[in-house]
Structure formats: structure tokens, C-alpha cells
Amino acid sequence: AQSVTQPDIHITVSEGASLELRCNYSYGATPYLFWYVQSPGQGLQLLLKYFSGDTLVQGIKGFEAEFKRSQSSFNLRKPSVHWSDAAEYFCAVGAKTSYDKVIFGPGTSLSVIP
Amino acid sequence: DAGVIQSPRHEVTEMGQEVTLRCKPISGHDYLFWYRQTMMRGLELLIYFNNNVPIDDSGMPEDRFSAKMPNASFSTLKIQPSEPRDSAVYFCASSPRGRKETQYFGPGTRLLVL
Numbered sequence: 001a002q003s004v005t006q007p008d009i010h011i012t013v014s015e016g017a018s019l020e021l022r023c024n025y026s027y028g029a030t031p032y033l034f035w036y037v038q039s040p041g042q043g044l045q046l047l048l049k050y051f052s053g054d055t056l057v058q059g060i061k062g063f064e065a066e067f068k069r070s071q072s073s074f075n076l077r078k079p080s081v082h083w084s085d086a087a088e089y090f091c092a093v094g095a096k097t098s099y100d101k102v103i104f105g106p107g108t109s110l111s112v113i114p
Numbered sequence: 115d116a117g118v119i120q121s122p123r124h125e126v127t128e129m130g131q132e133v134t135l136r137c138k139p140i141s142g143h144d145y146l147f148w149y150r151q152t153m154m155r156g157l158e159l160l161i162y163f164n165n166n167v168p169i170d171d172s173g174m175p176e177d178r179f180s181a182k183m184p185n186a187s188f189s190t191l192k193i194q195p196s197e198p199r200d201s202a203v204y205f206c207a208s209s210p211r212g213r214k215e216t217q218y219f220g221p222g223t224r225l226l227v228l
């Protein structure tokens with residue numbers, strides 16, 4: 001069965017510092033992988049997605065993520081965090097078959113110190 | 115192009131009352147999803163539709179919950195009778211044909227059942 005773990009419940013970084021949010025998944029084949037961001041009181045917004053090909057994926061707002069098959073990971077990175085990046089971040093895994101659901105991780109809450 | 119539209123944005127009701135949540139998906143999208151988000155359980159898929167037909171409702175908590183999609187541009191999630199444990203944020207999402215896993219979320223309806 002598919003599963004997603006995000007080991008860090010909450011992370012605090014200083015503005016301008018680099019960021020890495022961890023995501024590990026469990027799936028029997030190469031999955032589809034996603035990162036979403038949820039600002040307070042808002043819905044989830046898709047940051048980036050990986051389907052196949054280049055394992056380094058660029059997304060919106062300066063984010064990128066790298067798929068590492070050997071580690072079953074899809075970590076999200078940003079070289080320089082802005083105060084507006086404070087939000088909840090969700091990693092998700094979906095299957096290539098039409099009958100499988102997208103499974104969301106528990107989320108990582110990011111706080112940014114000015 | 116407008117995103118997914120949900121109404122109402124906030125709903126406060128008393129236990130035992132009927133609650134109806136509404137969703138308008140992105141025009142041209144074939145899939146529609148209803149999710150529930152709580153602190154304890156995270157983001158849970160309740161039900162999803164493909165071309166207005168319910169495909170998987172295994173996430174619907176119990177018979178008090180029902181969802182309909184009478185046409186491609188409208189869906190409802192109804193709770194009757196409502197209970198305090200139904201208090202949560204309910205999200206609607208839609209995705210395009212051939213890309214079920216790439217979901218676009220609405221802003222959510224925050225439901226409080228007293």
C-alpha cells in the first residue's frame with residue numbers, strides 16, 4: 001500500500017536561510033510525487049510534481065525537489081527562504097493506475113524568523 | 115480562469131442540523147474530490163467522481179454523509195444529521211482528464227458543529 005511520511009512536524013528557519021523538507025514514501029513501483037503548500041486559511045496549492053524523467057524538479061516560488069529512488073525520498077528545497085513561505089507543506093504520492101488514490105503526508109509546518 | 119469555488123467558506127451549525135457544502139470545479143476538469151482535514155487525522159479523501167459518477171466513496175465516514183454531482187460544474191457534500199465530531203475543514207479539488215493525480219484545491223469550507 002502507498003504511504004507517505006514527513007519526519008519533521010515543525011521546522012523553524014531564519015529568513016534568507018536555506019530550507020529542506022523531508023519526505024519519504026512507500027510504493028511498489030515508481031510513483032507520482034507531489035508537494036503542496038497550504039497557507040493559513042487557504043486550500044492546498046501545487047508547488048511541483050514528479051512523474052518521470054529528470055529527478056530534479058523545479059516548481060513555483062523558487063522551490064525544487066529531488067527524487068531519489070534508492071532512498072524512497074522526495075525532499076523539497078529552497079536556497080533562500082522568504083517570510084511569506086511560512087505555511088504548511090504536504091508531500092503526496094499517487095499511483096499511475098487509475099484506481100489508486102493520492103495519499104497525503106501529515107504535513108510539515110514551517111515558521112520563518114525575520 | 116477561476117479556480118475551484120467552494121461555498122460557504124464558513125459554516126456554524128448546531129448538532130442535528132443538516133449541512134450542505136457546495137463545490138464548483140474548474141471548467142473542463144473530469145475529476146472531483148472531496149477531502150476532510152482535521153488536526154488529528156490530517157487530510158482524508160472522502161469520495162471522488164469521474165465524469166459526474168462516484169468512483170470511490172470508501173472514505174465517507176458513515177451514512178450521515180452523502181455526496182452528489184448532478185452535472186459537470188456542481189457537487190454537494192451533505193451531512194445529515196451533523197455531529198460535533200464532523201467539525202473540520204472540507205476541501206473540494208478537481209483534476210483534468212488523464213491527470214487524476216494532479217489536483218487543484220478550493221479554499222475549503224470551515225465547518226463547526228456545536
